[in-house]
Amino acid sequence: MECCSKYWxxxxIKELDLRLKNQLIGQPLAYNLVLRSISSHVSNSNPSxxxxxxxxxxxxxxxxFVAKHIVESLYREGYKSKYVRLYVVSRDFMHTDTAHISQYKDRLTxxxxxxxxxxxxATFVFDEIDQMPSQLLDVILYYIDFHTPTSxxxxxxxxxxxxxxxxxGGTSIIKLAEKNHLLSIKRENYNILEFQQVLSNAAFNEQGGLQSASLIDRHLITFFVPFLPLERIHIRGCIKRQLQIILDTDEYQYDLSxxxxxxHVLNLIEFTSSSLEYSxxxxxxxxxxxxxxxxxLQPTFKKSKKQIEDSDDLL
Structure with missing residues (x-):
């Protein structure tokens, strides 16, 4: 099959591992769950x-961020690949009248x-799935169920x-993370099954597209992946990473370290007022x-050509 050649x-998985390990901050549960599930699926010649x-x-x-790295690690052209589709519900399925829903169902199919x-x-990404009309979830249902090809x-x-x-499920994740923190459990040691259960319940019961959805009560979602709230130390890491990108390409230098x-940036970020601060x-x-x-900021002087070249060598 042409699309399954190395060209497409x-x-x-090694690239995905490096991307997540080096760039995903504060999410050990998501890192492990995503990497292992993707690896096992793409290496299985006959998944169920x-x-x-x-x-x-x-x-x-x-x-x-994680969805983007999955797609870019699996497909040479990333989201531009003709075998990947990204749907943003508020953009692509914004109308809920009968005529539009019918059009959307035909388009999805x-x-x-x-x-x-x-x-x-192929890979299909649905952003804001909680806003998805239930009729469109029913369309997806067939394709993710246990089906073998027929004539x-x-x-x-x-x-x-x-x-x-x-x-x-964001609120439920925060509550469970705070509970673990009070018990002095490190993030990397959180019980993933607890979060899976919490998210399954939240997705089924909270108002939104997944509420009471068949794909949940029929256990068609392989894994619920929790993204933990980020603490001040994680936000500092995000700032440092983004700042380094700027400084490596900027031709100026500044007085501030x-x-x-x-x-300065941390002082502009809003954190919760609970005992454990979350961004x-x-x-x-x-x-x-x-x-x-x-x-x-006022730049102190322009970098020399050698300094710029040295910075480029570090990229």
Whole structure:
């Protein structure tokens, strides 16, 4: 099959491992669950069903970040690949009247069947799945169930990957994380099964597209992936990483040290007032805050050509 040649598909689990290990901050549960589930699925020549990952957590905790790295590690053209589809519910399925829902159902059916027919190792990402109309969830249901190809429906969907992104369960994740913290349990030692159960209950009961959905009560989601709230130390790490990207490419130098700049940005980030401080927006607003800080900084001098070349060598 043409699409499954090396030209189209990378299936580079080592690359995914390096990307997540080096760039995903404060999410040991998500790192382990995503890496192992993707690895086992793409290496299985005869999976029983499609892989369905439901990523849950607050804003800026890394859900879109992880989805992007999965896609870029598996496909040479990332989201530009013709075997990947990204749907943002508020953009792509924004109307809820009968006529539009009918159009959306036809579009989803056509997309999933045509893309999978061309390449069994297709990936479909649904952002804001909690806002998805239930009629459209029913369309997806068939493709993620336990089905083998038949003469009437010969397309094999068992090698596909479906990734759902949702803020549902964010409050439940925070409560369980705080409970673990009070028990002096380290993040990397949190019981993943506890979070799986909490998220399954939240997705089924909280208001939204997944509420009472058949894909939950029929146990069609392979894993619920929790994205933990980020503490001050994690936000500092996000700022440092983004700042380094700026400094490596900026042709100017500044009076303020890196630590001073990081502290300035931290002072602009909103944290909860509980005993364990969590960032309200995760790492989402860091780039904007850095832009704001740099707008007020006066460069001391322009870097020499050699300094710029040295910085480029570090990239």
């Amino acid at each position: 598909i990378k299936n580079d 069903k499609s892989l369905v990952l439901s990523l849950h957590g607050g804003t800026g905790t890394g859900k879109n 056509k997309d999933i069947e045509e893309i999978t027919s061309a390449c069994q190792q 009437s429906r010969p397309i094999d969907f068992r090698k596909t990957i479906f990734i759902f992104l949702s803020n549902t 890196e630590d001073d700049i990081i502290n 309200v927006s995760g790492c989402k607003k860091i780039q904007q805050k850095l832009d704001y800080i740099f707008e007020s």
